[in-house]
Amino acid sequence: MRSEPDDSDPFSFDGPEIMGCTGCQIDWEKGKNVTLKTIKKQQKHKGRGTVSSMTKRVSIDYFNFSAPPEAPESGDLDDASEAILAAEFETGHYVCEHIIPRSVLYFTGEAIEDDEGEEAYEEGAEDENNPS
Structure with a gap:
């Protein structure tokens, strides 16, 4: 994965980019x-x-998340394989950023209660902004 912009063209950086993926047994x-x-x-x-x-x-x-498609020797993936890798990257990134840091809260049930409270707060804020 490449997570830093290219020095020759830093303005083309759109965020992390998958360069390759290797699964494990x-x-x-x-x-x-x-x-x-x-x-x-x-x-x-x-x-x-x-x-x-x-x-x-x-x-x-x-x-079977840890079994990505095999890359051909040329290094070019077809569109379907690229879509699979992108979806797996998003899933893995979400798990690392949101689930793992709060895993104890999910285990105890506190994270679910917190999420419900945030949704209720957001709905209340929307109601205040759009008076009927």
Whole structure:
């Protein structure tokens, strides 16, 4: 990520820019992998009347945040890959700036109460500015 303006053209700086992204492999403890969901299904055979159980593991997209698309050797990404990286950057930036610093407040429930109070205050301020 480049977060400083280019010395040759400082006025073209629009904020942080993604230069590349590398994911990492997470070694989950057995039975704790939140990126996979295990579905157990029982089927009854119509002819024989026997019951067989089937287990299927399905990938959950939400938790695959740490697996960005692979960049080609040329370094140029297609529009879809760039959009994915930009969305993941925004999500990661939001988590780092808003969720992590206030994580204890979210855990105790205080952050939710604070957010509601701010919304009520903003609505009251709008009502004062727009008398009907």
